[in-house]
């Protein structure tokens with residue numbers, strides 16, 4: 001994977017462990033990222049972290065991430081002016097989708113932010129543990145208001161887990177469900193789409209190490225997430 | 238599917254055409270074998286297996302650099318001995334020769350992998366005596382002709398399938414090659430990646446987590462040509478040429494330098510799997526253009542001119 005040196009413009013904690021990072025690349029990416037492609041974000045000398053592109057405009061790239069371990073914690077310590085590097089977009093664009101419905105949880109919403117630049121209208125649900133997270137992100141990305149919210153703390157939208165509300169959705173047969181988020185949630189969504197004969201895709205996660213199809217660490221069945229994904233059919237789950 | 242004039246044989250392993258994959262692009266899970274067979278290679282070469290499982294280095298482990306080249310320090314991540322059988326059995330479904338790459342620090346590590354490979358039905362074992370970023374193994378063994386002799390000897394004395402010694406760039410390459418052959422290697426695979434590094438000049442940090450790694454791709458092709466030419470001149474051994482093979486011309490160059498077959502690694506990343514069929518087609522046209530009827534006729538042809 002080739003990396004483009006980039007300078008941190010902002011790295012803001014928007015709620016709890018969730019951050020929005022914007023970097024300016026010191027040269028333009030060769031390929032414009034399209035949803036749901038991702039980047040390997042290099043924290044020099046520390047770690048390399050796969051993150052979905054949430055935005056790419058001009059030479060600015062934005063990522064929405066949750067601190068879960070050492071790599072993301074180190075990333076969260078980066079200040080404006082610090083140097084990182086981001087990779088060219090990885091994976092296949094998955095933009096030619098009929099009637100998309102997004103069913104996403106937590107930071108799985110990152111690629112929906114990116115999709116929202118490409119799609120005028122979309123629908124779906126976003127499940128969060130805490131409503132405050134949803135409010136903070138909606139303030140910055142108002143187009144996400146097209147999603148129904150589900151919060152476990154009952155502060156916004158429906159009260160409970162996203163998977164509790166799947167049966168309330170009225171989907172046409174030509175709908176394509178795109179899901180992203182915790183494994184347990186995406187598995188439940190896929191079971192649900194399968195049972196109803198609806199096309200379902202997961203913006204999947206796996207251990208990405210090389211990002212170019214060489215190391216095999218991102219193998220999911222017969223697919224490589226970094227080559228064939230990150231959107232993979234629900235059939236694989 | 239392939240006309241007869243591309244048939245070749247290395248270490249007694251008959252190949253429908255001269256293009257195999259190089260060890261290390263996938264090649265350690267049963268699922269990988271399906272993908273690798275679809276590349277159209279004439280033999281499937283596994284990732285290097287070691288006796289114990291290895292996690293490999295932390296990322297960044299591979300960086301694309303200019304000149305259609307890669308810098309990698311994957312760190313030989315593999316599932317260890319337990320993974321050998323599953324991979325070989327899965328690859329054998331395709332009716333192609335399967336060559337298992339074996340690595341380690343001591344001769345007995347190599348022996349264990351080689352025995353597992355033979356038991357699972359592999360056609361040959363390629364000893365990785367050349368990885369440039371494997372402490373205590375790889376090139377650290379390969380640049381010492383005595384160590385090469387003892388590893389090859391121990392392996393060749395316990396398995397019946399042919400042993401190929403994969404050697405890399407060092408100032409003892411020719412003598413390590415000769416010692417490998419004396420110890421019972423039936424062929425040599427030349428070369429592995431070449432030790433190298435890149436540094437990011439903004440953060441002032443090395444790009445690879447392991448600091449240095451191995452260079453592959455187009456930028457090492459002339460080095461591979463030199464290595465094959467020099468070793469063939471001295472030994473007339475069966476050689477598999479590896480390093481920056483992207484086109485049929487690159488493959489042909491290694492053949493006339495002395496290789497009976499070639500392996501393709503980095504080109505699979507830059508050009509995609511179709512590169513293999515392109516090289517095969519190009520070689521066939523080339524033989525026609527120079528009025529030769531088989532690959533075997535032109536092996537080492539540049540040595541005579």
Ligand SMILES: Cc1cc2nc3c(=O)[nH]c(=O)nc-3n(C[C@H](O)[C@H](O)[C@H](O)COP(=O)(O)OP(=O)(O)OC[C@H]3O[C@@H](n4cnc5c(N)ncnc54)[C@H](O)[C@@H]3O)c2cc1C
Pocket residue numbers: 038047049050051052053063064065066067068069070071072073107108110111204205206207208230
């Ligand atoms: C294609 C892709 C896109 C992603 N996009 C985003 C995103 O937009 N926003 C976001 O917050 N996160 C995203 N992730 C997940 C993110 O990469 C991991 O949370 C991160 O690598 C964890 O690194 P760490 O060093 O902080 O944690 P570690 O200390 O490495 O691990 C902490 C926990 O996270 C798990 N984990 C580690 N690496 C991964 C991984 N690659 N995938 C899944 N779980 C992992 C570990 O099993 C462990 O439970 C994405 C992952 C992939 C593969």
Ligand SMILES: Cc1cc2nc3c(=O)[nH]c(=O)nc-3n(C[C@H](O)[C@H](O)[C@H](O)COP(=O)(O)O)c2cc1C
Pocket residue numbers: 214215259260261262284285299307309311313338365368403428429430452453454455457479480481482500501502503504
């Ligand atoms: C990502 C990567 C991983 C590799 N892993 C191995 C390996 O496990 N064992 C080995 O003998 N060679 C390994 N190699 C070296 C290749 O087999 C080959 O010798 C080298 O890359 C030169 O060929 P190329 O220029 O066609 O890639 C690896 C190379 C790359 C790029």
Ligand code: FES
Pocket residue numbers: 207208209210211212213214215216217218219224225226227
């Ligand atoms: S991350 Fe290495 S093959 Fe996908």
